[in-house]
Amino acid sequence: MRKLTYFIACTIDGFIGDPKGDATSTYRYVAGEYLDYLKTEYPETIAAPGRPVVGLDPDAENQHFDTVIQGLNSYRIGLDVGVTSPYSHLRELVATRSLTESPDPNVELIADDLVGRVRELKAEDGPLGIWLCGGSTIAGELIDEIDELIIKTYPQVYGSGMPMFGADFEPRDFELGAVRTFDNGVLVRTYIRKR
Numbered sequence: 129m130r131k132l133t134y135f136i137a138c139t140i141d142g143f144i145g146d147p148k149g150d151a152t153s154t155y156r157y158v159a160g161e162y163l164d165y166l167k168t169e170y171p172e173t174i175a176a177p178g179r180p181v182v183g184l185d186p187d188a189e190n191q192h193f194d195t196v197i198q199g200l201n202s203y204r205i206g207l208d209v210g211v212t213s214p215y216s217h218l219r220e221l222v223a224t225r226s227l228t229e230s231p232d233p234n235v236e237l238i239a240d241d242l243v244g245r246v247r248e249l250k251a252e253d254g255p256l257g258i259w260l261c262g263g264s265t266i267a268g269e270l271i272d273e274i275d276e277l278i279i280k281t282y283p284q285v286y287g288s289g290m291p292m293f294g295a296d297f298e299p300r301d302f303e304l305g306a307v308r309t310f311d312n313g314v315l316v317r318t319y320i321r322k323r
């Protein structure tokens with residue numbers, strides 16, 4: 129079995145973006161010691177077009193994930209500027225019912241039975257896991273499939289915004305794993321799902 133990991137950036141008050149999902153106010157924290165950590169530990173989470181910008185080798189080896197899943201709204205951010213395969217170094221899956229033809233041979237569209245497709249991916253063998261990129265809607269739909277949370281918290285408070293999960297209320301328990309702190313106030317916590 130492979131793990132489904134929701135690897136996500138949020139504010140102190142748990143928002144992954146402003147009410148429309150925009151999180152550009154947090155980008156300035158992606159620098160220095162923390163950026164070095166991402167480049168070393170999670171290079172596959174840095175999109176292909178961003179790699180030259182942050183000085184990451186375009187062929188950097190994937191460390192934790194070989195697959196990424198996004199909802200259409202998240203995928204559309206790249207698509208709108210002509211990026212059809214933002215994570216071309218990973219197998220890419222995009223959940224959508226409105227987009228009927230994949231814009232890129234590396235991108236598989238999921239229209240029906242999202243949970244079933246994710247369970248199939250989890251049942252595959254392999255040393256690397258599956259990255260649930262977001263956003264809020266798809267994370268809410270997959271909340272009970274998530275095995276691990278890696279939450280990158282930036283030292284900002286929004287007051288309101290897009291929640292980490294668009295899901296109904298239900299307490300779900302996780303066990304705290306690794307905690308990393310960085311000199312610019314960023315905190316990265318890993319939580320493992322208690323089943």
Ligand SMILES: NC(=O)c1ccc[n+]([C@@H]2O[C@H](COP(=O)([O-])OP(=O)(O)OC[C@H]3O[C@@H](n4cnc5c(N)ncnc54)[C@H](OP(=O)(O)O)[C@@H]3O)[C@@H](O)[C@H]2O)c1
Binds near residue numbers: 137200262264294
């Ligand atoms: N802070 C972070 O680390 C982070 C990471 C990722 C994203 N984000 C932000 O999250 C925002 C997007 O989040 P969002 O909640 O608006 O949207 P989303 O989850 O990215 O995408 C929602 C769309 O996915 C499709 N979808 C959802 N469930 C589906 C299902 N069961 N089957 C088939 N398709 C399904 C639907 O597309 P159709 O309408 O085509 O059916 C739906 O409109 C973006 O603004 C992005 O910036 C932040």
